[in-house]
Amino acid sequence: MHTKRNKTQNEKFILWPKNIGYILIIWSVVQTLLYQYFNLKWIALPWTPIAAIGILSLLLFSLKNKQIQRHRIQTEVLWKTIVRSSSTWNNFLQNNFNLNAETYEELKNRHLAWLVVLRYQLNKERDELALNESAKIQDELSRLISQSEMDYIAQHKNSAKQLVALQSKRIKELFDQGIIENQQYLTLLGHLADYYDLQLRCEKNNSYNANSILAKVSLLLVHLFILLLPFGLINEFQKLKPDYVLLTIPLCILISLFFIFTELHAQKANRLFEFKPKQL
Template sequence: MHIKRNYTTFQMAWWTRFETLLFIMIIITWVALYYFLDLTWLKIPWTPLALIGTAVAFVIGFQNNAAYGRIWEARKIWGGIVNTSRTFGAFVQDMVNNDYAQAPMTDSALQKEISALTHRHIAWMTALRYAMREPRRWETTVHHKTNQEWGMRPPEKDAILEDELKPLISESDYAYVMGKSNKSTAILYLQSHHLKQLKEKGVLWEFSFLELEGIVKELFTLQGQSERIKNFPYPRHFATLNHFFMWIFVLLLPLSLVPQFAEIGLGIIDNSPLIGKIFMWFSIPFYVIVAWIFHTMERIGRTGENPFEGTANDVPISTIARGIEIDLRQNLGEPEDRIPQQFAVIKDTQF
C-alpha cells in the first residue's frame, strides 16, 4: 500500500507539472521585480485577497461536490445495470421453457432462444458503453496533454461498434440496429419483440412475460439515466467562472505574499542581515504550494464533470460491461475460448 500511495503521489505531481512550472515562473518573476527594482509600493492588502481566496475555495468546493455527485450517480446507474443484467440472465434461463407450451420446442431450440436473448442483452450493453464514450463538445479533459501522454485510452477507441455487435446478434437484427441513431434503444425494442413472440409460442408464460418486460422497462430507465448524465453537462457558467476565479486569485496572490515576506525580512535584518535581505525569496515555495493546491483541486473538479469521457478518473463502464458479459456467457455454459477476457488494467486504472 505504501508503494502504491507513493506512485499515486508521483502521478499527481507529474499530472500537474506544467502548471507547477508556470507557478514557479510567476513567483520568481514577482520576487525578482521586488528584489532588484525595489517595487515595495506594488502591493495589495491581505483582507481583499483573503476574501477572494475564501470565495474561490467555496466555488471550487461546490464544483468538486457537484462533480463527485455526477460520478457517484453514474456509478450507481451502472451498478443497477449490473444487478438488472444478472437478474435478466437468470430469469431468461428459468422462464423460457415448455411448461405452458401447446407445441413444445426441443431443448436445443429453447437453448437457442435463451442464447439469442442473452447475447442481445450483451449487445445492448456494448452499444450503450460505446454511446457513452462518444465525444461531446464540452468534454475537453481527455485532450489535455497530461491526460494523453500516459498512453491510456478506453477500449472503445481501439475497436469499432460494428465489429463488436456483429458476433452478438443476427444479421436481420444487425441491419435493424445499424439503421437507428440510438442503437441501444433499438436493441431493447428487439428484445421486447422477441419476448412477445416467445409468449405467443407458449414457451414464455404470461406472468414470466410480464416479469421480463418489467426488466426491459428497468433497462430503459437505466439507459435514460446514463444518457442524462452524458448529454447534460455540468453548467458551463459554473465551470468557466470557477476556472477564471482561480486564476485571478493565483495571479493576485504574489502582490500580498511577496511584500509580506519582505516586511518579515526587514524585521529580522538587524539580527540576521543576510537572511533578512533574502527572506522575500522564501515566498517562492509557499506561493507554489498554495497555487498548486487551488489549481489542482479546481482541475480535479473539471476532470470529474463528465464521468463517461474516458479519462483515468471516470466510471469504468467498459470493465463493468465486460464483467457482466463474462458472467452471462459463463452461466450459459459457453466454452472458455469463446468468452472474452476482461479488459486490461493500465497503470492501476480501469476503463
C-alpha cells in the same frame, strides 16, 4: 462508437499536470523578478482582497467537491442496480421463453454489449486513457454483437441508446414471428424501458459537476486566485524583509498546485464503473 474525446469544462481551464508545473513556475518567477530586480513595485497588491477571493474560492471549491461526491455515489448506486438487475433479465430469458440457444445468446449478448458501451460512455469523459482503451472496447463488443451492429452504433453519438433500440427491434421481430406471446413481449419492453431510464439517470448524474453553475463559478474563482496570488504574496514578504520576496515563488507554486491537483482528483473521482461480461 465515437472515440474522439471532448474536453470537459474543467479541462478547458486547467492544463494537465504534465505542463502545469512549468506554467506556474514561469508565472511566479516572472512576477517576482519584475518586482525584485526591475523595480516594478506597483505590481504588488494588498493581501486582504486576494485572501478574501481565496477564502471564497475555497468554500465554493469544497461545496462543489461535496456535490460531486454525492452525485458519484448516486451514479454508483444506479450502476450497481443495472448490473444486478441484468441477472434478472438473463433468468427471465432462460425460464420464460421457448427460445433456441442461438436467439437466447443473441439477446443476452446484446444486453451485455449495452452494459459494456454504457460503462465506456460513463467513464470516457473522466478517464484520460479512455481513448487509448477504445480498441479494448471494440474487442469486447466483437465477441458480443455482429460487425454490422458495431458499424451501426458507431454512426451515433449515444451508442448505448442505439443498442437498446436494436434490442427492442429484435424483440418486436420475435413477437411478430409468434415466438413470444403478447404478455411476454410487453414484459420485455418494460424491462428495456427501465434500463433506458436508468441509463438516462446515470448520464445526468455523470455530467452534473461539469455543467453546474456552482462548478463554473468555483473554477473561475480558483483561477482568479491563482493568477493574483503572486502579487499578494510579494507584498506580504517584502513587509518582512526585501530578500524574502523570492519566497513567493515556492509558496505560490505549492498553493496553486494544491488547488489544481485537488480539482483534477475530483474530476477523476467519478470513475470507474467496472463490469465484466462473465458476471451474468
